[in-house]
Amino acid sequence: MDSLFRIAIDTMSGDNGLEAVVPAAVMFLKEHDDTILTLVGDETLLRSELKRLKQTDNERLIVQHASQVVTMDESPALALRGKKDSSMRVAINLVKSGDADAAVSAGNTGALMATGRFVLRMLPGIDRPAICTAIPASKGHTYMLDLGANIDSTSEHLYQFAVMGSELVRAIDGIDSPRVGLLNIGSEDMKGNEQVKAAHERLQSGEFNYIGFAEGDDIFHGDVDVIVCDGFVGNVALKTSEGLAKMLSQEIKAGYMKNLYTRFVALISYPVLKAFRDRFDHRRYNGASFLGLKGIVIKSHGGADSLAFSYAINIARKAVMEKVPERIEQHLQKHLVD
Amino acid sequence: MDSLFRIAIDTMSGDNGLEAVVPAAVMFLKEHDDTILTLVGDETLLRSELKRLKQTDNERLIVQHASQVVTMDESPALALRGKKDSSMRVAINLVKSGDADAAVSAGNTGALMATGRFVLRMLPGIDRPAICTAIPASKGHTYMLDLGANIDSTSEHLYQFAVMGSELVRAIDGIDSPRVGLLNIGSEDMKGNEQVKAAHERLQSGEFNYIGFAEGDDIFHGDVDVIVCDGFVGNVALKTSEGLAKMLSQEIKAGYMKNLYTRFVALISYPVLKAFRDRFDHRRYNGASFLGLKGIVIKSHGGADSLAFSYAINIARKAVMEKVPERIEQHLQKHLVD
Numbered sequence: 001m002d003s004l005f006r007i008a009i010d011t012m013s014g015d016n017g018l019e020a021v022v023p024a025a026v027m028f029l030k031e032h033d034d035t036i037l038t039l040v041g042d043e044t045l046l047r048s049e050l051k052r053l054k055q056t057d058n059e060r061l062i063v064q065h066a067s068q069v070v071t072m073d074e075s076p077a078l079a080l081r082g083k084k085d086s087s088m089r090v091a092i093n094l095v096k097s098g099d100a101d102a103a104v105s106a107g108n109t110g111a112l113m114a115t116g117r118f119v120l121r122m123l124p125g126i127d128r129p130a131i132c133t134a135i136p137a138s139k140g141h142t143y144m145l146d147l148g149a150n151i152d153s154t155s156e157h158l159y160q161f162a163v164m165g166s167e168l169v170r171a172i173d174g175i176d177s178p179r180v181g182l183l184n185i186g187s188e189d190m191k192g193n194e195q196v197k198a199a200h201e202r203l204q205s206g207e208f209n210y211i212g213f214a215e216g217d218d219i220f221h222g223d224v225d226v227i228v229c230d231g232f233v234g235n236v237a238l239k240t241s242e243g244l245a246k247m248l249s250q251e252i253k254a255g256y257m258k259n260l261y262t263r264f265v266a267l268i269s270y271p272v273l274k275a276f277r278d279r280f281d282h283r284r285y286n287g288a289s290f291l292g293l294k295g296i297v298i299k300s301h302g303g304a305d306s307l308a309f310s311y312a313i314n315i316a317r318k319a320v321m322e323k324v325p326e327r328i329e330q331h332l333q334k335h336l337v338d
Numbered sequence: 339m340d341s342l343f344r345i346a347i348d349t350m351s352g353d354n355g356l357e358a359v360v361p362a363a364v365m366f367l368k369e370h371d372d373t374i375l376t377l378v379g380d381e382t383l384l385r386s387e388l389k390r391l392k393q394t395d396n397e398r399l400i401v402q403h404a405s406q407v408v409t410m411d412e413s414p415a416l417a418l419r420g421k422k423d424s425s426m427r428v429a430i431n432l433v434k435s436g437d438a439d440a441a442v443s444a445g446n447t448g449a450l451m452a453t454g455r456f457v458l459r460m461l462p463g464i465d466r467p468a469i470c471t472a473i474p475a476s477k478g479h480t481y482m483l484d485l486g487a488n489i490d491s492t493s494e495h496l497y498q499f500a501v502m503g504s505e506l507v508r509a510i511d512g513i514d515s516p517r518v519g520l521l522n523i524g525s526e527d528m529k530g531n532e533q534v535k536a537a538h539e540r541l542q543s544g545e546f547n548y549i550g551f552a553e554g555d556d557i558f559h560g561d562v563d564v565i566v567c568d569g570f571v572g573n574v575a576l577k578t579s580e581g582l583a584k585m586l587s588q589e590i591k592a593g594y595m596k597n598l599y600t601r602f603v604a605l606i607s608y609p610v611l612k613a614f615r616d617r618f619d620h621r622r623y624n625g626a627s628f629l630g631l632k633g634i635v636i637k638s639h640g641g642a643d644s645l646a647f648s649y650a651i652n653i654a655r656k657a658v659m660e661k662v663p664e665r666i667e668q669h670l671q672k673h674l675v676d
Binding site: 137138148151152183185192193194196215216217218219220221229231232233235236237238239240241242243244245246247248250251252255256258261262265266268269271272275276279280 | 559577
């Protein structure tokens, strides 16, 4: 076999388990013939699922047994100590041992981050990992980090986020010099908290395209490629956006279901609504990168369906192809400030 | 005249100036016969606008001359020092002197806050003022503070925000025991930054209905009446929501304008779209309260039209009617912890 990329898939975590994940793997392989996927999880269940999907002969689907599952509300410490044979842990171990180039999991964020950090360790020059994902904008999309791995980030951490986000976007989107903004409240120099003011200074010295402050609404404009912020603030912004989008979509649905006339309108409107839904389909944006680790770990949304999960696998493939961790490391070594 | 409430209106600030504000005042008075409005601004311009609107004989519209205007990008310090006869300053002076019960302005937030604080001073027991507004939710709406007056808030500040928000909602919405949540990332006790952890302890000792942590998406559920947070985080959440809502509305519009068929669909969909737009019309939520001052100052959105501005005047009227600053002061005196 001449496959280039090897990705380990945690099939047991997430809200939908292997019934979402295995079909996602099959779907993904149909589109990409340069990848081998190792399905990590309960071997019996996996073999039976592969049989159901008529994939027992697929040489690019390897089964790797793991006897435990990290639950969605399990504490990171407990998962680390008590579940050494979990599908999550085994998938990351495969990255560590060099048997896989990346791991993808829909498992709980805290446990996945703690396990990734413990097993793979941090890149030299990076103090803390960060979670980064693309968010749809008027023009294209905007990457944002950190989305909740870190709280109380210092200006040095924000600087490292800028390096990592910048390299990720260069790698994944092929943009030569991604525009990096620092999340703040107001664009004048005088505004912002102490953390942001100090980071503004520090970012100006960086070897990336720092364009200054960005505000919350800039996330959706698409005039900035990467927005860096403390994980507390980033997580609030992300959850707020998700909450608003969900509420609006529910209210629109309710509006169309109101009576016979509105139901008729919904029918007539189908092409418009579908185009809109497709454009902002959150499944297409599934797959957050855990940056700063010595290895590639991609976090899928816990509730991801097969389509969504296949997008997360594709993020992993791109990160492997473009050697994201190596790029970050090289950037840091080249521009080391001491 | 037997009017009960006297509200001073800064007619010169904001993006639309008196052409939006004076019609708003007229509109407001048609609905409320218990209020006198003092229009503060250039007397000549105001008289001519009143003439145009056939309101020269309206005894509940008083004109108060002010020779200066604080611009939208003026620094608070410059506005305070250099514009002592601005429409903004004169309106707030009227509150200070007791000639008005409240001031409403669409002027720049920083200058309005600085002027309010300088002229009116803080309530005893309140260290910092906070900006609070209602945000539409699935069920009703959610009040949130602080939205940008303060950064790097301590747990004591967050406690004071909880007191102020709680009293505001009791007064404005008539809810006996508003549910207060603390914005955090995740609902387990272990999460959150240092500030939030300390505030969680402090809030539990408060004489209000503290129900624990809230996340970004809870803003739009309506299961919490008041969400307190640091002004940096609150401002990011607010701007993020505004940015997302704006992008989605533009994209929906663009979708309906695409071709003849979609334009036809838009026509047919009008009742559904209108109901939706009315439900989330941001103009109906115009009017942020500056809490913690010895007096009532309401900030209108800078770009408010007449309808939106009239809603801000009504927030001022309710705050006067329900004596919001006195309620906050009484709460603090009654439950003083020392």
